[in-house]
Amino acid sequence: NLFTSKDEVELTEKELESLYKLETLLDERERINKDRKKKAKRLVLLAIEEGLEKSEKMKERQIYYRNIENSACDNGSRSTKRATTNECQKLSTVNEYRTIDGTCNNLDKPNWGAAFTAQPRFIDEVYTDGVNTPRISVDGTSSLTSPRTISNSVFKITNGKKVSRAEGFNSLMSLNWGQFLDHDIVLTPTFAEEHGEDIQCCEDNSIPISRDECLAIEMSPDEDLDISCMEFVRSAPSPDIQLNAGNQVTNAITSFIDGSMVYGSSEDEERQLKGLGGKMKVKSVSGGDLLPEDTSGEAFCTLTGSDPVDDYCQNAGDIRVNVQPGLGHLHLLFVREHNRIVDELKNVQPSWTEDQLYNEARKIIGAIIQHITYNEYFAKLFSDLFGDEIIDKYDLRLLSEGYSKDYNKDINPGTRVGVATAALRFGHTQIPHEMAYLSNDYNTTSSDTEMQFTLKNPHLLVNKAGSKILDLVRYMTTTPTRAADREFEGAIRNHLFNGLLDLTSLNIQRGRDHGLPSYTAWREYCGLSVPLSDGDWDSLTDLLNKGKLRRLYKSVHDIDLYVGGILERRMKTGRGDQSYLGPTFACILGKQFQNLKLGDRFWYERPYPEGFREDQLQEIRKVTLATVLCANTDGLTELQTLALKRPGRRRNCNDERFIPKIDFNKWK
Numbered sequence: 001n002l003f004t005s006k007d008e009v010e011l012t013e014k015e016l017e018s019l020y021k022l023e024t025l026l027d028e029r030e031r032i033n034k035d036r037k038k039k040a041k042r043l044v045l046l047a048i049e050e051g052l053e054k055s056e057k058m059k060e061r062q063i064y065y066r067n068i069e070n071s072a073c074d075n076g077s078r079s080t081k082r083a084t085t086n087e088c089q090k091l092s093t094v095n096e097y098r099t100i101d102g103t104c105n106n107l108d109k110p111n112w113g114a115a116f117t118a119q120p121r122f123i124d125e126v127y128t129d130g131v132n133t134p135r136i137s138v139d140g141t142s143s144l145t146s147p148r149t150i151s152n153s154v155f156k157i158t159n160g161k162k163v164s165r166a167e168g169f170n171s172l173m174s175l176n177w178g179q180f181l182d183h184d185i186v187l188t189p190t191f192a193e194e195h196g197e198d199i200q201c202c203e204d205n206s207i208p209i210s211r212d213e214c215l216a217i218e219m220s221p222d223e224d225l226d227i228s229c230m231e232f233v234r235s236a237p238s239p240d241i242q243l244n245a246g247n248q249v250t251n252a253i254t255s256f257i258d259g260s261m262v263y264g265s266s267e268d269e270e271r272q273l274k275g276l277g278g279k280m281k282v283k284s285v286s287g288g289d290l291l292p293e294d295t296s297g298e299a300f301c302t303l304t305g306s307d308p309v310d311d312y313c314q315n316a317g318d319i320r321v322n323v324q325p326g327l328g329h330l331h332l333l334f335v336r337e338h339n340r341i342v343d344e345l346k347n348v349q350p351s352w353t354e355d356q357l358y359n360e361a362r363k364i365i366g367a368i369i370q371h372i373t374y375n376e377y378f379a380k381l382f383s384d385l386f387g388d389e390i391i392d393k394y395d396l397r398l399l400s401e402g403y404s405k406d407y408n409k410d411i412n413p414g415t416r417v418g419v420a421t422a423a424l425r426f427g428h429t430q431i432p433h434e435m436a437y438l439s440n441d442y443n444t445t446s447s448d449t450e451m452q453f454t455l456k457n458p459h460l461l462v463n464k465a466g467s468k469i470l471d472l473v474r475y476m477t478t479t480p481t482r483a484a485d486r487e488f489e490g491a492i493r494n495h496l497f498n499g500l501l502d503l504t505s506l507n508i509q510r511g512r513d514h515g516l517p518s519y520t521a522w523r524e525y526c527g528l529s530v531p532l533s534d535g536d537w538d539s540l541t542d543l544l545n546k547g548k549l550r551r552l553y554k555s556v557h558d559i560d561l562y563v564g565g566i567l568e569r570r571m572k573t574g575r576g577d578q579s580y581l582g583p584t585f586a587c588i589l590g591k592q593f594q595n596l597k598l599g600d601r602f603w604y605e606r607p608y609p610e611g612f613r614e615d616q617l618q619e620i621r622k623v624t625l626a627t628v629l630c631a632n633t634d635g636l637t638e639l640q641t642l643a644l645k646r647p648g649r650r651r652n653c654n655d656e657r658f659i660p661k662i663d664f665n666k667w668k
């Protein structure tokens with residue numbers, strides 16, 4: 001106790017007044033919280049009767065996941081296979097290598113982080129009926145403003161031009177890395193028709209169709225697009241649904257940062273992708289090895305038709321590989337690196353079997369992806385992703401030598417709903433207006449392809465039998481990303497996948513679909529200041545555009561997490577630069593990536609057998625994205641040391657002072 005009777009302090013009148021004000025404010029806040037809780041409880045009680053009925057109906061209905069029949073489900077039926085600790089103990093490699101579906105990572109909780117489990121939450125779901133009906137305003141009666149109206153008001157480019165501001169310091173590789181990482185930790189399946197076809201939620205782009213699987217988006221009065229209904233299919237409920245809880249959604253892939261987008265998240269996928277001799281399957285063409293062709297005909301991919309020879313749909317460990325060429329390139333890069341590592345290992349271990357080569361190469365690839373993510377993506381971007389405060393608070397710093405002893409089997413590594421549905425989607429602000437090639441003088445850009453024409457279309461990557469990859473890599477490592485701000489390019493805000501679709505509207509609606517609590521609940525969860533009343537807009541000093549928000553939402557407590565998170569002022573890094581993220585998204589992502597580090601038994605800094613021998617670990621610690629790019633890009637002779645940043649100076653790929661190489665003799 002600071003105030004003992006001896007040194008009791010006499011307060012001035014002004015100080016007394018402030019103290020009194022503070023006490024009143026605190027009382028007021030407590031009352032409001034009590035009221036809010038009471039209101040929420042009443043809603044849940046009201047919903048129990050009607051809601052339970054609905055939840056039963058959802059469970060009974062056969063659920064068909066889009067495009068993933070071949071992975072964890074057989075013939076479209078749901079996989080209910082779950083691992084047990086006993087089964088895990090019987091696996092011969094349980095101490096050394098990850099399973100393909102992420103089971104048995106945690107030996108007490110063998111399904112934590114595994115594919116096809118329910119996404120855990122940081123904060124409980126909020127549904128109006130306690131089950132699956134999207135939330136309404138906290139006033140208890142008004143519905144929330146349409147996501148598209150919000151998008152048109154706050155996410156549109158307003159600088160008079162069509163293109164948003166460039167960041168200047170970060171290369172497009174950083175955009176690709178964010179998406180590649182996202183596709184390692186989460187894939188949320190949506191409903192689909194019985195045979196996998198897309199569900200339609202709007203008739204002729206104008207009239208919403210009434211189906212339980214739909215939440216079509218209403219267009220706004222000030223509309224650029226000539227439609228009055230935007231497609232939106234709801235996420236499929238998780239098989240792990242609890243009778244008396246709200247709807248939960250599924251993660252179809254492993255949450256762990258384990259390279260599942262390279263190898264798949266099920267044995268079936270793995271079998272399809274594995275080649276001979278421990279290597280991954282490739283399509284060998286004159287420009288080098290490319291990703292294998294999708295033969296299922298179900299790839300999320302449309303070819304342009306004008307280029308039938310230079311176009312094909314790729315197959316990889318994650319079904320989203322064809323979403324954009326920069327993402328597809330990273331998939332290809334790590335398949336090439338896997339195959340290169342197998343050759344290196346064979347040199348030093350000529351007697352190893354196919355399986356030994358495959359398993360060890362897969363383990364090294366997983367380690368490299370973890371290392372690049374925490375070392376370069378989180379910490380070395382100009383403007384760190386989180387800022388140093390978050391890096392320290394959430395143990396995100398890597399060791400430069402020795403082993404990590406931080407593994408904690410009580411930490412659930414599962415990708416949280418708030419991460420997948422909102423925080424990690426910050427990356428959508430960085431998407432550029434166009435893609436192109438850059439020639440070897442680093443000056444001449446080929447004619448640009450507007451971004452919307454490169455989506456779902458791998459042409460720029462596979463063009464001319466792979467011989468344009470070098471030009472694409474030059475473009476990706478040199479061109480800046482768009483700023484991580486509130487502006488989103490028309491290519492994704494009006495013409496996503498070259499259609500009439502708005503990614504930011506989808507993000508907001510997905511939050512409501514998944515029962516995400518509103519922005520202020522997340523601030524409270526993160527220990528940040530919270531508005532004291534429904535009308536306390538002034539307390540949102542971290543947000544820009546308060547005026548606009550006031551027109552869009554009835555109460556400060558109605559703001560969608562995605563909207564609040566994007567509009568928040570960005571945090572400062574230790575050097576005084578601006579980081580990428582505001583405090584709320586930084587907190588959500590900080591916690592998630594702490595869980596993915598401390599809750600992963602195979603975290604690469606752990607000792608052998610889960611991790612590596614110490615001398616091997618030192619080799620992995622040297623690797624940068626530039627190392628991997630130099631080793632696997634035909635004709636690339638020089639590159640900056642940090643490929644996620646734009647080049648200051650380019651270094652020779654063979655200069656190991658700047659672009660180090662793994663010494664595989666350590667695997668002897």
Ligand code: HEM
Binds near residue numbers: 178182492
């Ligand atoms: C050209 C680039 C990109 C395109 C076209 C794209 C497109 C999409 C689409 C269509 C969705 C699903 C939206 C929905 O219906 O809910 C999505 C989800 C998502 N995106 Fe992106 N995205 C891109 C880049 C990125 C980047 C750079 C990041 C992160 C840094 C990112 C993070 C996410 C996350 C976390 C999800 C949720 C995944 C899930 O739960 O299944 N995206 N994106």
Ligand SMILES: [Ca+2]
Binds near residue numbers: 185253255257
């Ligand atoms: Ca994974």
